[in-house]
Structures are given as structure tokens and as C-alpha cells.
Amino acid sequence: MDFLTSFLVVLSFVVWHFLRSNLRLRRSGKLPPGPYPFPIISNILQLGKNPHQSLTKLSKIYGPLMYLKLGSRNTIVVSSPDIAKQVLQKHDQVLSSRTSPAAAAAYDHFKKSLVWLPVGSQWRNLRKICKEQMFSSHRLDASQGLRQEKLKKLCNYVHDCCISDQVVDIGGAAFITSLNLMSATLFSVDFAQFNSSSSQETKELVRGLMEVGAVPNLADFFPVLKFIDPQGILRECKSYISKVFVIFDDLINQRLKLRNESPDHPARNDLLEAILNYSQTNDSELTFDVLKHLLLDLFIGGTDTTASTVEWIMTELIRNPEKMSKARNELWTIVGRNKEVEESDIPRLPYLQSVVKETFRYHPPAPFLVPRKAEVDTEINGYTIPKDAQILVNVWATGRDSSLWLNPDLFEPERFLDREIDFRGQDFELIPFGSGRRICPGLPLAHRMVHLMVATLIHSFDWKLENGMKPEEVDISEKFGLSLQKAVPLTAFPIKMS
Known part of the structure; x- marks a missing residue:
């Protein structure tokens, strides 16, 4: 009886919220076209397991500016570069807020996070710190030696696998490396080790936090449920974050102690x-509390997306051996066969850069970017974007649009060799990091990490698939989450190039 009473109370809240929202929408103006929403659940079932693919198919029916009702949440889906430019540039000021997920309420993360904060003084301060103190060319150049050490460890690990004829989980190796590249850049420490059961706690915490954050949450579709936390997602997030913050506290306190006790100690x-x-x-x-939330953003936003991008790049290069050879020959010609690839080499490697761009087009790490929210009713192309609607920019759909790309379903890095297009937010056909004031602040670091990790994996090694599998048989199905993962992990045997 208690359960039935609770259920009916929750259901009545949901129905009331649904009816109230629909009444306001009828008064708000002409909405973009979209599929008919069913009562209560609205269009949720039409998302499927891979919403980026499902919404791309729907956009071919209803157009590049589409309206859906996801639970009680009004949602606008943008699927063309022209409309993305209007959202992210022309109307950037009124469409720059965020629709934060219910899980972001853990430790009030949405109130302190650069990702979820509304544009205001606190957000501007954090953004300025990132731009000037963390991701400027000067700061990154100063810390590149730390990242070079981690890439050397990756190379040594792959070399050991060559000697022992051991298969490499490329996505797993990329995750450990990107985690250590991030932790080295931030703290001068490693958070994980290859082939070791020790020192793995932080790796498991970061991975666990990403996995629980990727679970579809009823409280996101029906915000009235966020106080109930019906799936326990908020509770799990709190558990993971508390443990990560303990690690951050230890590292910050150790550094402060070292600075106080040994002021003449060489600066890191x-x-x-x-x-x-x-x-x-x-x-x-920037209090230490805000600093910890900023560091959490960087690990969550940078580690998994970098690792998944590297895995996709290696997947496509292994599926296309001639393109792998072209990328490797460029490294041998420009850098040399026996010299380590450095960050300063990246601008001199146009084919490697094209491989990365093509992967961002074909397998964008965040298919919808980070959802935005309309501060006020806004008109785009004659349609009304209602206040408080969440806005999804489907960059996956843009990357597969045959009106923009020749042979969009083929992996062809060559398309970028004679095409002046970049992924830094000005060319709206390719915006994997977003654009406008909300563009990912870690883009300069991600740019270095992705290119260098791929270069490390192909410069001295070729790759052979297991069980006689042919390159074209490698699975490229996708799994939607915080980042766009391979549904089937990529594993292969490394072969040392003589």
C-alpha cells in the first residue's frame, strides 16, 4: 500500500508537470516540426540505444531544426552547420546556459563546474584561469616533458607486448595513457600503471564515474523525480566523487606542504x-573547493574522450592499411625512424592531422556536444525555441551529411589535405569541441594528446588482428555514452618495425 501510494503521488506529479509544460508551449509560438509526442513518455522511446543515429534519421524527415518532447523536457535538435552557427554564434548570448543532468547535483557540482555554470562572473573567472594559467601555449610547452615521459611508457608497454606476443587492448592502453597524460600535466604524477594491479584506484574511480554518468537517468527526463533519485545514480556519483576529492586533497596538500617547508625547492x-x-x-x-570541481571536469571531459578518439583512429587505420602506411611514412620522412615524435612536430605532419580531423568527422567524441539551454524564447528560421528548452547540436549528423561531404560513410583523410577546414570552432561542418563562448577549454591539450598518442602507436609498430581476422572485418558499431565508444573493444598484436 505504501508503495502504491508513493507511485501514484509520483505519477500525479509527472502528469501535472507534463500538462503544465504543454499548456505553456501552446502559448509560446510556432515550434519546429517534429514527431508526435506520446502522453507522459513523449518521444523517449524514439531515442533508442544510439540517440545520435535515431535523431539523425528523424532529421531527414522533419528537417535540420527539430522539436521533441523527452519526458517533460522540451528539446531542440540541430542537425546542420548553418543552424548550428546561429545557435552557437549568432544567438550565443541567449543560448549559452546549460541543462545540467540530475547527477551533477552531487556535491553541488553544477554550481561550481565550468561545464554546468551559467555564463556569469564565476564562469568567466574559471574560463580565464583555464585559458591563461592552464591551456595557454606557454603553459603547455612548459609541461610537455611530463607528457613525453608518459608516451615513452606507452611505447615501452607496446614493445613489451611485442616481445611476449601479447595482444593489446588499444582502448584500455589509450585510457591509461590519457589518464596519466592528464595527471602528469596537472600534478606530475601517474594515476595508473600498465599490467599492474596496484595504483589502479584512481583509474577505476574515473572510469566508474564516467560509466554511471552515461546511464540514462529518469530524473533527467522528468526533473520532478530528481529528489527521489529512482535509479540511485546521484548516490553512486556522490560516492565516486567523494573518493576522487580525497585524492585531489592529498595531492594539493602535499604540494602546499612542500612549498611551505622547502621554498627553495625547484618548482614543478x-x-x-x-x-x-x-x-x-x-x-x-578560486578556492580549493572550486579547484577540485574544475579538476574533476578536466578528468571527466578529457580522459575518456581522448582515449575513445585514439581507439577510433587506430580502428580506422587498421581497417585501412594503406592509410596506416601513409601516416607512418609521413612520420618516418618528417621526423625520422629513430627519433621520438614531439609536440612541435605536429604542424609538420599534414596527413596525421587529416587522419585526426577525419576521425572527428566520422566518430565525434561527443555526438551532441554538451546540451545548451535557452534563456528566453528565441526565433530561428521562423520557429520559436522556447525558454528553458535544451538544445542538442547533432555533430554526428553533420559529419554524415552527403550534401556536405563526398562519400560521407567512408574514412578518407585525404579530403582534408586540400580543404581549408579546422576543428577549432569556426568551421561549423566540423565542431567536435563546440564553438562560441562554450567551446571546450581543454582543446589545446586534447589536440596535442591525440596526435602524439596516435603517432606513438604507429611510428614504430604495425598491428595484426587476432585469429586471422581481415582488416575490413573489424567491428565499427558504436555505443552511446558520455563519449562515443566502440561497442566492441579494439584488440590487436603489435609488430615491431625493423
Whole structure:
């Protein structure tokens, strides 16, 4: 009886919220076209397991500006570069807020996070710190030696697998490397080790947090349920974040202790050192609590997306051996066969850059970017984007649009060799990191990490598939989550190039 009463109370809240929302929409103006929403559940079932693919198919019916009702949440889906430019550039000021997921309420993360904060003084301060103190060319150049050490460890691990004839889980190796590249850049420490059961706690915490964050949450479709947390997602997020914050606290406190006890100790070249210096020399709003939330954003936003992008690149290169050879021959010609690839080499490697661009087009790490929210009713192409609607920019659909790309379903890096297009937010056909004021602040670091990790994996090694599998048989099905994962992990035997 208690359960039935609770269920009826929740159901009545949902129905009331649904009817109230629909009444307001009827008064708000002409909505974009879209599929008919069913009562209560609305269009949720039409999302399927891979919403980016399902909504791409629907956009071919209803157009590049489409309206859906997902539970009680009004949703606008953008599927063309022209409309994306209007959303992210022309109307950037009124469409820059965020629709934060219910899980972001853990430790009030949505109130302190660069990702979820509305545009305001606190957000601008964090953005400025990222741009000037963390991801400027000067700061990244100073810390590149730390990343070079992690790439050397990756190379050594793959070499050991060659000697022992051991298969490599390329996505797993990329995840450990990207985690360590991030932790080295920030803290000068490794968070994980290859082939070791020790020192894996942080890796498991970050991976676990990403996995629970990728679970579809009823409280996101029906915000009235967020206080109930029906699936326990908020509770799990709190558990993971509390453990990650303990690790951050230890690292920050150790560094402060070292600075206080040994002021003449050589300064580290990592970003924590830069932030601490900034905090001490400026009347900064960056408290240690806000700093921890910023660091959490960087790990969640940078580790998994970088690793999945590297896995997709290696998947496509293994599926296309002639393109793997072209990329490797470019490295041998420009860098040399016996010289380590460095970050300064990237601008001199046009084919490698084209491989990365083509992967961002074909397998964007965040198919919908991070959802935006309309601050006020906004008109685009004669349609009304209602206040508080979430806006999804389907960059996956743009990358597969045959009106924009010749042979869009083929992996062809060559298309970028004679085409002036970049992924830094100005060419709306290719915006894997977003655009406008909300563009990903970690783009400069991600750019370096992805190119260097791929170069490390192909410069000295060729790759052979298991059980006599042919290259064209490699599975390329997708699994939707916080980042676009391979549904079947990529594994292969490394072969040392003589």
C-alpha cells in the first residue's frame, strides 16, 4: 500500500508537470516540426540505444531544426552547420546556459563546474584561469616533458607486448595513457600503471564515474523525480566523487606542504603549480573547493574522450592499411625512424592531422556536444525555441551529411589535405569541441594528446588482428555514452618495425 501510494503521488506529479509544460508551449509560438509526442513518455522511446543515429534519421524527415518532447523536457535538435552557427554564434548570448543532468547535483557540482555554470562572473573567472594559467601555449610547452615521459611508457608497454606476443587492448592502453597524460600535466604524477594491479584506484574511480554518468537517468527526463533519485545514480556519483576529492586533497596538500617547508625547492612545471602561484599572487575567487570541481571536469571531459578518439583512429587505420602506411611514412620522412615524435612536430605532419580531423568527422567524441539551454524564447528560421528548452547540436549528423561531404560513410583523410577546414570552432561542418563562448577549454591539450598518442602507436609498430581476422572485418558499431565508444573493444598484436 505504501508503495502504491508513493507511485501514484509520483505519477500525479509527472502528469501535472507534463500538462503544465504543454499548456505553456501552446502559448509560446510556432515550434519546429517534429514527431508526435506520446502522453507522459513523449518521444523517449524514439531515442533508442544510439540517440545520435535515431535523431539523425528523424532529421531527414522533419528537417535540420527539430522539436521533441523527452519526458517533460522540451528539446531542440540541430542537425546542420548553418543552424548550428546561429545557435552557437549568432544567438550565443541567449543560448549559452546549460541543462545540467540530475547527477551533477552531487556535491553541488553544477554550481561550481565550468561545464554546468551559467555564463556569469564565476564562469568567466574559471574560463580565464583555464585559458591563461592552464591551456595557454606557454603553459603547455612548459609541461610537455611530463607528457613525453608518459608516451615513452606507452611505447615501452607496446614493445613489451611485442616481445611476449601479447595482444593489446588499444582502448584500455589509450585510457591509461590519457589518464596519466592528464595527471602528469596537472600534478606530475601517474594515476595508473600498465599490467599492474596496484595504483589502479584512481583509474577505476574515473572510469566508474564516467560509466554511471552515461546511464540514462529518469530524473533527467522528468526533473520532478530528481529528489527521489529512482535509479540511485546521484548516490553512486556522490560516492565516486567523494573518493576522487580525497585524492585531489592529498595531492594539493602535499604540494602546499612542500612549498611551505622547502621554498627553495625547484618548482614543478605542472598546472597545479601554476594555479597555486596564481592564487597566491592574485585576489582570486578560486578556492580549493572550486579547484577540485574544475579538476574533476578536466578528468571527466578529457580522459575518456581522448582515449575513445585514439581507439577510433587506430580502428580506422587498421581497417585501412594503406592509410596506416601513409601516416607512418609521413612520420618516418618528417621526423625520422629513430627519433621520438614531439609536440612541435605536429604542424609538420599534414596527413596525421587529416587522419585526426577525419576521425572527428566520422566518430565525434561527443555526438551532441554538451546540451545548451535557452534563456528566453528565441526565433530561428521562423520557429520559436522556447525558454528553458535544451538544445542538442547533432555533430554526428553533420559529419554524415552527403550534401556536405563526398562519400560521407567512408574514412578518407585525404579530403582534408586540400580543404581549408579546422576543428577549432569556426568551421561549423566540423565542431567536435563546440564553438562560441562554450567551446571546450581543454582543446589545446586534447589536440596535442591525440596526435602524439596516435603517432606513438604507429611510428614504430604495425598491428595484426587476432585469429586471422581481415582488416575490413573489424567491428565499427558504436555505443552511446558520455563519449562515443566502440561497442566492441579494439584488440590487436603489435609488430615491431625493423
